[in-house]
Amino acid sequence: MNLLEILLAVPAAGFLVTLAMPRGQEQLVRLFTMAVSILVFVLSLGLISGYESGDKFTHNAVWIANPEIHWHVAIDGLSLWLIVLSAFLTPIAILISWNSVKKQVKEFFAFLLLLEFGLIGVFAAWDLFLFYTFWEVVLVPMYFLIGIWGHDRRIYATVKFFLYTMAGSVLMLVAIIYLYTLAGTFDYATILDLFRSGHIGLSHTEETLLFLAFFVAFAIKVPLFPLHTWLPDAHVEAPTAGSLMLASVMLKMGTYGLVRFCLPMFPNAAHENAWWINILAIIGIIYGALIAMVQPNMKKLVAYSSVSHLGFVVLGIFSFTQMGLDGAVYQMLNHGISTGALFILVGFLYERRHSLFIADFGGVATAAPWLATIFLISTLASIGLPMLNNFVGEFLILQGAAQAKFAWTAFAAIGVILSACYMLWMYQRVFFGSLVDEVKHHMPEMNLREWVCITPLIVMMVWMGIYTQTFLPVVSETNARILDQTGTAISLKSGGTQLAGGRLHAR
């Protein structure tokens, strides 16, 4: 059992133990799950320090003999930070729910641990079947988190969320089984080798259909316009911890899947279909921003801003340039931090005022200046102010997209401008202006627990904005390998005939 497997086993065991705890021991449940999640986070730091020594965390064993399904877990630069991000945010999710969750406390915290288990599993799985298993396992706790502890329209939102994801993922399952009938294995590394060595070849139609089957499953999760409609509902209705995990980590499952599976396995189809995918991404960027601008509800505003931000990520991925891909992966992490912070802060406002509507606020900065300051930092990070994290990601994406096709950058940049509009406008209406009486009496300053929740995120925003060297080299290295398997946009221009002749074997 290596560290990565321990990282999977601890939250799973924690989930089972929490479920077995007697009812009524609410404080014990909180402390226990908190301890488990902090332990997982500390262990996940071991992944970073041990990352250099390569395959130390790989474990490949047969899980089911026939059809051969492997328990194959491993990490690379792409999954490393996403795993750390999941482990980093789970304790925060537990802490922000400390007092706000009042019914069925035991189940709530147990589901958060199950969610963590599933998320780490998704990013660690190197067997297609195992990946699918974790992909679906993640659905269950989130379904309950939204459905039981959510707001008024929670049931509609959670069922919609579940069915959207399920409908997309069954197509992916067909594609996975189809690949198995061709390759005779579910092991992703082996399948890639078989593709590259030419042992299995796909016809043009096969490749396109398989690509689409994977792509739709991931695009729903991202979510890519026009498959995004579940997202605002799910976010608005979810409890704060649910919104946090959903926005910060679960959406990344989709973009992670695109980078991990869609590009290396189906390079030709990815290149061919990139034009309309990028158009959808750009529509998503602008449409998400425009819709965000007119939202009366803060949570919905942040949710639509996610649609816009994730459009950037997709654009970066399908630019097929080193910079674009680096930016996309970096932006996945950035979005996790800054949007996570925004959801937490909106949650703080909700706990005080019991409203999510912008119109119910005004002058909060007078009553709670620290809260306003922290909110401002997060807002600026989300807009992409230099020295804060989102700037780096967006810049790299736009640069990479420009290398591929300048028009994409030109249109996508509109989204950056719009994001400043909607975020600052919301900030102005909530925090400035005249202090309403209801706000005045219900707006205490941040307490210690809230400080503990939000400080790590603020630190990360600055760190990731100033010193990218901590994170980016590992990511770049893996991305270079993925682009090697996929073929870059540059090599595509010069090597069109090479592409038509078969797979790219750029080394």
Next chain:
Amino acid sequence: MPVSFAPSSTDLLRFAPETILTIAGTLLMVLDPLFARKFPRLFGHLSILALIAAIFAAAAANSVPGVGFSNLLVVDSFGTYFRILVLSIGILTVLFSYSYLDREQAETGEYHALILFSIMGQCVMVTANDLIMIFIGLEISSIATYVLAGYLRNDKRNNEAALKYFLLGSFATGFLLYGVAIIYGLTGTTQLPAIRAALNAPGTSLMVAGVAASLMFVGLCFKVSGAPFQVWAPDVYQGAPAPVSAFMATGPKAAAFAIFLRIFLTAFDRISITWAPVVWVCALASMTIGNFAALKQTNLKRMLAYSSIAHAGYVLVALASNSEIGTAAAMFYLAAYALMNLGAFAVIVYISGKGEKHVRIEDLAGLSQRQPFTAAMMTVFLLSLIGVPLTGGFFGKFYIFRAALDSHLVWLAVLGLLNSAVAAYYYLRLLVVMYMHEPGEVTNALESPSFTLRAALVLPAIGTFFLGILPGTVLSFTQAAASFIK
């Protein structure tokens, strides 16, 4: 040397499970007048003992595989698998019948004897090597089940269920018998291997064989409640006592699928080009009708009836793929389905109350707050019915659609899996009601489940997880068994 009419000891061993069940069933009938008042639970205990003994006997019989009783009976791992499956279904049925019968004050030896006889018939079906034996087994099983469907004879819906089931069931058996007659006329035999040989020989009219196959298909399709012969199932499952509905949806269905596979993959292998497309259409129709009709149901039993039609459709997909891995997948799925369906019905037995007054979906409201254990168990079964990984239902579906893709039935696989996404909706509705609604009158009045009911919930849940996390053992057994039947 004088001819001996006494069967050899090996033959007796091969037939031991059926013998045990027959003796036990008869014994229960005799004991009924003596102990019905004093020890009403005695009959349940005795039948569980008999069923466990029969499972051991079935395992022992598997150590002497081969044909017995002049080729009428064949003990192979395929038959053994299904024997053990229906016997286990019997144990679970008896387990959750305790509290049901207790509540309805209808504990009799007769009920348990009928269950045992029905299972005995199913054991005969799954090991039969001869169309006449299959017919006899089917009739023993069916007649016992007809009576069980109307067991609470003062209940109007029970009577309706029994009558409907009986009339339509006999009609369908007629079709089957007609097919058997034509086959006998064509080939001069009713033994499956001989029919196979006759059809493979040149000069046999494949058209007539096709007619016979289609008649038998109608009869069997009725028994497994596959579309377009599924119309009876919702009414009967809704009307019959809940434990009996659970039993009908799993035991007789598994046995019917066993003979379906055996007849069509061995005897009618030659004309598979003719029947495979028909099964394709029926599979898709069953899945679609079952799932879409279930969306609209408000009655739990009726919803599970439609869901069972849809699940029959999934197994028909395995049949349509007409391959060894298809057979193995069907075998695996039937076990997984039996576990999750029996579990779900056990919860219905628990909440329905005297006279089955509470069988609407809303009656589950807030179950998770009042009876968290039962709700958690129900969640396991529902997730398995949806087909979420790490449950048996997921692996079952996975193997079936893998078999379909292996046989190049790409569209059937795609449509089938999309169907399962539709199905997620109505199963989720139950989860919503259990977890996200406030407790209602029904759940507030519930008492903790009895020991036997707990067992009937925990055992299938363990089984569901076992099949979902470590499916290897069962799957390798089914694969070995599937290659064996040809």
